[in-house]
Amino acid sequence: MKELQPQLLVIFGASGDLMKRKLAPALFRLAEQGLLPERFSVLGFARTPMSDEEFRSMLENATEVNPKNDAWEWIRNRLFYCQGNYGDFTSMQQLRERIEEIDGKLKLEGNRLFYLATPPEVFDDLVVGIREGGLNKSQGWVRIVVEKPFGNDLESAQHLNRLLWTAFDEQSIYRIDHYLGKETVQNLLVLRFGNTIFEPLWNRGYVDHVQITVAESDGIGTRGRYYDSAGALRDMVPNHMFQLLTLTAMEPPISLDADSVRDEKLRVLKSIEPFEPEEVDENVVRGQYGSGEIDGQFVPAYRDEPYVNPNSTTETFVAMRLFVRNWRWEGVPFYLRTGKRLPKRVTEIQIQFRPVPHLLFPPETAGQLKPNLLTLRIQPDEGIVLRVETKVIGMGMQVRSTPLDFYYSQLGTQIPDAYERLLLDAMRGDQTLFMRADEVETAWQIVTPILLRWRNSPAPQFPNYRAGTWGPKEADELLKRDGRKWLTH
């Protein structure tokens, strides 16, 4: 692992939810593992007035650490706060002075990592403010991490890219997709390219189809304001789901360096033809939850959630069928499905292999023979399960499916949170697990025609699925038409 250089992490939106829930705990755990450099500091910036001391106490409460914990004390002393308005010239000057003061005192050598953890509405102002205030220039390196959502369609993503390039070069821009920081998602690379037995089968010759399910039992909580203007498609598909798809479908990269991996992921996205308007109706299903029950508890309909328009036509569920048009995958459908208020939280990638070519066993047995299924369980109960057919012990020739399984919990080590890995990678300058501009734009190229079609065609009768069920019946029909069914339930 590359040694970390002295540096200052400047977090915009430091009084917000992401800081409290993800970034502060990740920093604490990195400190606990001794992974942060000795000369290191975090400067929070947000609109809320707070002193350094209040900022430290806020994070201490949010992370629920023991204040006497050595690692926490270590990081606590390195936390500072600066109040201001995003992009405002005077605020940016004050921020700059604060940065220089901390940098000088702690000898951080001018290395700066900016982190945009604000709502996306202020990204533009912040990037302009950083540039106009000259914060993007220093005697060390300067990088910027941009949180999701990266645009809300192709045009806005292109605009944000162009704006970022006025202040940073592409090698200094880190677009986060936290799914890439998940241990099990990275394990996909090792499973595929660290074993010889899967790769020869990983193609249209042996794979019948692929399913990717990202199910959540939670609703939208208090995020109604954001979610009602985003919807499930924007929120999950061009980012998290496409990351799972591209890592599953890509060709072996020539090395693990950032551009080799990202080149291959991009090629997969480029092989997916954006839908024509009528194709959207055939291949994409949208849904919105009504009230229902989850784990025996009543839960309200989406339209009754806080900050949601009571007549909202925003989708909370999406399922689609698409094809990766290349030599390896021609004709193999990829079925994607994600939704809120489904019966449980589970993310899985399933590779369904073709049935055996010739049935050797007696008819009563042959009927029970199931094709092999490889399940990559991303979360929870992280692991890998391969379904194989085995003989039932006894004098006959009966078969049954047996799982060959591996669960991470068997190792007894705790799986790090995605943000630990991603923060560390941005700090050490490794872009492999971050999205490149062309990747983001190509993803939006695929998704934007769906958004347009939906905008121009009447929404189905919403709500069209009860909370606590697997989405609208049309999602099942999408697979039934092809003689298949969803495997995660």
Ligand code: BG6
């Ligand atoms: C976020 C989405 O990016 O990912 C949320 O905005 C979603 O709506 C979340 O719940 C899922 O992440 P995870 O890590 O809980 O699967």
